[in-house]
Amino acid sequence: MTVPESVAESERPASLVVSDVHKSYGAASVLRGVSFALTRGHIHALAGGNGSGKSTLIKVLAGIERADGGVLTRPGRAETELSGFTPDHARAAGLRFVHQDLGLLPDMTVAENVAFTRGFPRGGGRRIAWRRLHETTRALLERFEVDVDPTAVVRTLRPADRAMVAIARALADDDPDQVLVLDEPTASLPHHEVDILLEGLSRRARQGQTILYVSHRLDEVLSSADAVTVLRDGAVAATRGTENLDKLHLAELMAGRSLGTLYGDRRRPASAEEPPSDPVPVLEARGLSAGRIGDVDLEVRAGEIVGLAGLLGSGRSTLLRAIFGAVRPVSGTVKLDGTALTAPSIRAAMRRGVALVPEDRLADALFPEASVARNITVATLARHVRWGRLSRSRERATATGAIEELRIKTAGPDQTVTRLSGGNQQKAVVARWLQRAPRLLLLDEPTQGVDVMTRADLYERVRAVAASGTAVIVASSDVEELAHLCDRVVVLRVGRVAAELSGTEISVRKIVKYSYADQEAS
Numbered sequence: 086m087t088v089p090e091s092v093a094e095s096e097r098p099a100s101l102v103v104s105d106v107h108k109s110y111g112a113a114s115v116l117r118g119v120s121f122a123l124t125r126g127h128i129h130a131l132a133g134g135n136g137s138g139k140s141t142l143i144k145v146l147a148g149i150e151r152a153d154g155g156v157l158t159r160p161g162r163a164e165t166e167l168s169g170f171t172p173d174h175a176r177a178a179g180l181r182f183v184h185q186d187l188g189l190l191p192d193m194t195v196a197e198n199v200a201f202t203r204g205f206p207r208g209g210g211r212r213i214a215w216r217r218l219h220e221t222t223r224a225l226l227e228r229f230e231v232d233v234d235p236t237a238v239v240r241t242l243r244p245a246d247r248a249m250v251a252i253a254r255a256l257a258d259d260d261p262d263q264v265l266v267l268d269e270p271t272a273s274l275p276h277h278e279v280d281i282l283l284e285g286l287s288r289r290a291r292q293g294q295t296i297l298y299v300s301h302r303l304d305e306v307l308s309s310a311d312a313v314t315v316l317r318d319g320a321v322a323a324t325r326g327t328e329n330l331d332k333l334h335l336a337e338l339m340a341g342r343s344l345g346t347l348y349g350d351r352r353r354p355a356s357a358e359e360p361p362s363d364p365v366p367v368l369e370a371r372g373l374s375a376g377r378i379g380d381v382d383l384e385v386r387a388g389e390i391v392g393l394a395g396l397l398g399s400g401r402s403t404l405l406r407a408i409f410g411a412v413r414p415v416s417g418t419v420k421l422d423g424t425a426l427t428a429p430s431i432r433a434a435m436r437r438g439v440a441l442v443p444e445d446r447l448a449d450a451l452f453p454e455a456s457v458a459r460n461i462t463v464a465t466l467a468r469h470v471r472w473g474r475l476s477r478s479r480e481r482a483t484a485t486g487a488i489e490e491l492r493i494k495t496a497g498p499d500q501t502v503t504r505l506s507g508g509n510q511q512k513a514v515v516a517r518w519l520q521r522a523p524r525l526l527l528l529d530e531p532t533q534g535v536d537v538m539t540r541a542d543l544y545e546r547v548r549a550v551a552a553s554g555t556a557v558i559v560a561s562s563d564v565e566e567l568a569h570l571c572d573r574v575v576v577l578r579v580g581r582v583a584a585e586l587s588g589t590e591i592s593v594r595k596i597v598k599y600s601y602a603d604q605e606a607s
């Protein structure tokens with residue numbers, strides 16, 4: 086086996102070599118001669134901007150998408166042409182995949198989840214041998230140092246443990262030389278859970294496990310991976326060891342240009358010191374209780390960007406949904422521009438100029454059959470009507486502007502939106518509401534899955550919308566994002582306001598501290 090010199094990042098033996106992968110969809114060339122090598126016992130990250138080809142490459146390696154060309158080589162095994170690669174070939178090559186959704190059945194026990202892929206042990210009369218199943222599952226979990234009871238229901242586990250159960254299950258068979266492929270395993274994990282999972286992965290790697298790991302989180306790539314391959318426009322832009330790489334440099338490799346800073350200009354300079362002077366807040370919530378939130382007071386004025394911070398389960402999304410009328414409050418009032426919403430409902434909120442970009446945008450907000458342009462303009466169609474008819478050229482012009490502003494990677498405004506990569510679909514939905522500049526804009530995790538280079542563009546647009554008089558609330562698990570974007574940050578803990586920081590008080594350290602502990606206790 087020959088390892089191309091440019092792709093070998095270590096003196097250690099290669100565990101897997103991928104050479105010259107090509108893939109096109111019609112005229113669009115999505116993978117253009119991608120080659121890289123994984124080193125045994127190393128964590129190797131795959132990074133790249135939205136639409137750079139990461140998911141397509143992973144799908145090719147899983148045998149789900151057929152490549153047009155390319156070869157996969159593993160020591161001691163037959164070389165395989167990727168153009169004929171199937172899921173069975175991937176399995177025979179020792180590749181084991183854990184996707185972002187983990188593929189676990191949440192209402193089943195850990196042992197049952199393991200048995201669903203490995204088979205249920207049978208005793209006399211073909212009855213399931215539960216005790217044996219629990220014993221083998223316990224042994225498997227111990228081997229992976231996962232401190233979880235086999236009879237625990239998956240839904241009750243902490244997120245990092247759920248991910249480790251999925252990983253243990255993926256690696257449960259006896260193939261001694263597996264390569265674990267993880268597709269954004271930390272995307273939906275809160276901060277502290279990410280650390281636990283990454284520590285688990287590092288432990289596995291020290292024991293000799295080879296890991297390929299796709300991530301948008303550059304901090305994680307730098308802290309846990311040994312090497313990173315950066316894809317740009319379907320080609321390898323660089324493969325580097327991580328020891329001498331910093332976040333900005335990595336982002337610049339992804340962007341292929343100098344970025345200067347990762348977050349754009351910090352908050353609007355004057356706003357931190359001078360709160361907007363409008364006497365009546367756009368939003369005034371008093372004593373709001375709904376679902377997991379209790380007795381929340383929140384005011385947001387025109388032009389303000391207020392962040393909602395807090396751990397998973399702290400009530401951030403519930404609060405946004407309660408303001409939007411999607412969750413009925415059990416008590417409290419919501420006033421918009423000084424007038425109470427008497428019968429809260431989504432319709433009533435929308436009529437008063439409230440817009441919500443939900444967390445699960447792709448399920449809740451995308452029009453999958455429609456074009457990129459229509460997905461961007463659907464909330465502002467009236468603006469594109471001329472002489473009583475929808476002007477397609479106007480619609481296309483608006484969409485083209487948004488595509489350029491947010492660097493949405495698409496063949497053009499007429500492309501079907503589902504042909505875009507996940508991150509670019511998200512940008513299209515966010516662009517829709519930024520076009521509209523509503524009275525009150527509620528953004529739930531606006532940059533999840535969006536690459537680090539486009540974030541600065543998105544922040545700039547949010548700032549511009551706020552500057553035009555919109556009140557903005559941003560719920561985010563990315564505390565750096567909140568610290569850079571917001572005029573004020575409200576930290577929720579177990580459904581209640583634990584702290585409120587404004588202007589120069591806002592810092593990553595404080596947001597994290599108050600997310601965990603009482604303001605008084607600190």
Ligand SMILES: Nc1ncnc2c1ncn2[C@@H]1O[C@H](COP(=O)(O)OP(=O)(O)OP(=O)(O)O)[C@@H](O)[C@H]1O
Pocket residue numbers: 110113115133134135136137138139140141142494495504505506507508509534536
């Ligand atoms: N079925 C398809 N038809 C046409 N183009 C497609 C299709 N599927 C993907 N593409 C294109 O392939 C390119 C790579 O997409 P891919 O999903 O691999 O990117 P990615 O790096 O995973 O992006 P993200 O970070 O946004 O998830 C994109 O430009 C996308 O538009």
